Amino acid sequence: MWSKRQAFSFLFVSLVFSLSFVLFPPFPRFDYDFEQFFPQDDEDLGFYQSYAQQFGEDNDYLLLAFENQGKEPWETDFLNRFQLLQREIEKLENVDTTLSVLNLKQPRISPFGIRLVPVVSIGQEPQKVNRLDFPLMDKFISKDGKALLLLVRNLKNISKEEGDILYGQILEKISESKLDLRAVAGKIQTQRDFVELMQAEFSFFLGLSLLTMLIMLILLFRSWWGVLIPIFVLGIGVVWGFGVILWLGKPLALMSVMQPTIFLIVGLGALVHLFSHLKQNLEKGFSVQQAIHRTFKHLLIPIGLTMLTTAFGFLSLWFTSVPALKDFGLTTGIGIFMMFLAVILITPGLLFLIRIPSFKNSSNSSKVWRLNRLFLGLLQYRKSVIWIFLGLSVLSIGLGAKVRINGFLLDNLPSNHPIRADFEYFDQQFGGSNPLEIAIWTPSEEGNIFDYAVLEEIQKIENKLQEIFEGVSLISPLTIAKVLNQAQNQGNREAFRFPSKGQYLRMEKILNSNPSQFVPSIYNPENRLARISGRLPDLGSLKMGEIRSSFQEFVDGEIDPEVLRVKWTGTAYLIDRGHESVTLQMARGLGVAFLLVGVIAGILFRSWRISLILLIPNIIPLLMMLAAMYLMDIELKLTTAILFSVAFGIAVDDSIHFMARLRTELASGRTYLYALKRTFLETGKALVLTTVILVLGFSLFLFSDFGVTFYTGLLIAMALLFALSADLLFLPLLLLPMKKVWESKVKKRFTNP
Structure with missing residues (x-):
């Protein structure tokens, strides 16, 4: 195994596989879809989808605010240009409707019937603009009176590409109109800007990661072959990873920004182990061919297992119910597997192709001496160390229980991003x-x-919402009744209110006909299902959860269910529900990760007790990471909760390396305590080195403008440092009482091969 001939065969297979990406090139596609963060197993999602069939998606709109160069917007020139722009935008493909004060009409009821009067009439003179006193027009005028709102509703279910084209066309029309666009907000604009930022960060982190890897390799190996071969292998591994992901038709999404760095970090960790071991074999006097053979023979399984557990940490996200997390876990796991293939298929052949110089034996006696003193200290103060870790665990649980679950729509954007300012x-x-x-x-x-009776119940609901959200503007069937009540009173603003019984009787015939011409898209044709809609600031899932809970108590206590049923819904609600489900999503991911790692450890060591020992020191870093989140005021949300299963999958690698080496030492005939000491001294150096590499790699994410990327770097880097301390200080003490179990397992293995 791993002879020169076999290595060249693997290299040829790698070349053919790489050429397939040239012959059948995958095309990168970036996407960001809010709906991908909806929990798919939530019954509220099914309700909303049915609701949207009736009224359309509640976020298929674009808000455009225009100012008249600091002056009031009621000049005829400004209004004419605004009206022309509205008409031009409405002609665009994929535009459903547009709405502003200029196409609002107020009904007037007289003995001769109903007539609709424009709310704003533009005269010929510069200041000749007639405006009716119609409360609904307040929705389209800024509170400071300087801006008019144009609402553009796009067609349902348009693709990301169609949305980009439409937004570009709208911006072009605005540029031609010479109007001053004060702010813009909406789904197609936010998705496009998110994707542009993702593309910039993707390229930035790929380049920065490669540069960082290059510097690390120079410092570690200080030889041209020890730098160029790993960089080449890492580059090919990234190409393979993303090539296969794109071949599967998966777009690059928000969290894909992190994937180049993750693939490179995992691959570099494996290569550092291989090259360090190869260098040691060469220093011991083995020939190049022997050194390569021994290196891959001894490290193939440990490296394969560690990369496998890392991939499992991500793949466990597939068992969550949020599509964005499922796809991120699946694609990252695939990418790590492709990086593993690149490492084992390409590296041996390249090592055989070049001329590797001989090495003089180097001494690491000072490092060994420090680790020896640490090991002896652990034995001397083992009870104290165990109590310290137990105390930290209990403290971490207490602090972690106080971490708030909260998420905002624009969490991932930097605080100074223009989108935030517009929102x-x-x-x-x-x-x-x-x-x-x-x-x-x-x-x-x-x-x-x-x-x-139904309108009376709706009035109670609207009054409650006005109490909760002071000044909120609502549209509902009650709005139609208010509009008609005002119409019956010749447009008197004071009549825009809930009608009396007598006033209702006068408008009942109209209400039972087709009043949607006054306020459209409010109720279904059967007059049984309707909506109360409006717009709110993004208050966060925590605050909105409290509000919805209070509102539901009001509904249960004050609204007659025999007359009217009420249910909160919408895209903002579903996103908040996703954040609220983080405990469940985290439990699913961690549960699967624990199970997979436990199975691997059980197969490798053939003992459930040893598998349990392996898990314990890797649970402690997760608890400490949760406590750190509380101390640093970092909130739990979908994009931070998933980091626990990811951190576990990466951190557990060190424990597997430690215990695999212990098994090897025992198999060589050493006594248990001496084997444990040898494992601590030899593996300890590797653990420190790989942890430094991983921490430096994940620290690159601190340069990101995306919140999810920044916190991934910060929290996983911290978790890895916590894991290193647990593996070096706590794991050896947990293994001390396992002497009989280990020795029996080793004995059985060699007596019953």
Whole structure:
């Protein structure tokens, strides 16, 4: 195995596989879809999908705010250009409707019937603009009175590419209009800007990671072959990883920004182990061919297992119910596997192709002496060390229990990003940009959403929402009743209110006909299902969860379920539900990761007790990471909760290396204590080195503008340092009482091969 001929055969296979990417090139596609963060096993998702079939997606809109160069927007020239722009945008493909003050019409009821009067009429003179006192127009005028809102609703289910084209066309029309665009917010704009930032960060981290790897290799091996071969293998591994991912039709999503660095870090860790071991064999006097053979013979299984457990840490995310996390876990696991193939298929052949110089034996006596003193100290103070770790674990559990679960829509963007500024503008001037959707329906088939008793219940709901969200502007069936009540009173603003019984009777015939011409997309044709909709600021999933809980208590106590049923829904609600489910998602990911690693350890060591020992020192770093989150005021959300299973999958590698080496030492006939000491001295150096590499690699993410990338780097780097301390200080003490178990396992292995 691993002869020159076999190595060249593997190299040829690698060349053919690499050429396949040239002959059948995969095309990179970036995507960012809010819906990918909806938990798929949530029954609320099914309800919303049915609801959206009736009323459309609640986030298929673009908000455009225009100012008149600091002046009031009621000049005829500005309004004419604004109106022309609205008409031009409405002609664009994939635009459903547009809405502004200029196409709002107020109904007037007279003995001659109903007529619709434009709310804003543009005259010929510069300042000749007639405006009616219609409360609904307030939704389209900024609170400071300087800007007008144009709402563009796109067609349902347009693709990311179609959304990009549409947004580009809208910007082109705005540029031609010479209007001053003050702020913009909406799905197609946010998705495009997110993807552009992702593309920039993807390239940045790929280049930065390769540069960092190059510096590390120079410092570690100080030889041209010890630098160029790993860099070449790492580069090919990244190409293979992303090539296969793209061949599978998977787009590069938000968290794909981290994947180049993750693939490179994992691959570099394996190569450092291989090259360090190869160098040691050469220093011992083995020929190049013998050294290569011995290196891959001894390290293939440990390296394969460690990369496998790392991949399992990511693949465990497949068992969550959030598509974005499932795809990230699957694609990262695939990429790590492809990096493993690159390491074992390409590296031996390249080593045989070049001329490797001989090495003089180097001394590491000072490092060994330090580790020896540490090992003796552990034996002397083992009870104290065990109590310290137990105490830290209990403290970490206490602090970790206080970590808040909270998430915001724009969590991942930097605080100074223009999107944030635009969203804040809409929050301040137009009441928000996040959709508020509440479904209401009559429980009986004979019920009508415009029955007076039903409208009374809707009035209670709207009053409660006004109490919770001061100043929120709502649209509902009650709005139609208010509009008609005002229409019956010749447009008097004071009449825009809940109608009395007599006023209702005068408008009942109209309500039972087709009042959607006054306020569209509010109810279904059967008049049984309707919506209460509006826009809110992004208050975070924690605050909104408290609000929804309070609102549900109100509904249960005050709304008659025989008259009206009420359910909060919408995309913002589903995203919040995703954040609220982090405990479940984290438990699923960790549970699968624990199970997979436990099975691997059970097969490798053939003992459930040893498997348990392997897990214990790798649970402690996770608890300490949770405590660190509380101390640093980092909140739990979907994108931080997944880091626990990822950190576990990476951190457990050190424990596997430690215990695999212990088994090898025992198999060579050494006594248990001496084998444990030898393992500690020899493996300890490797653990420190690989941890330094991993921490430096993940620390690169601290340069990211994306919140998810930044916190991934920070938290996993911390978890790896915690894991190193647990593996060096706690794991040996846990293994001391396992003398009989280990010796029996080794004895059985060699007496019953």
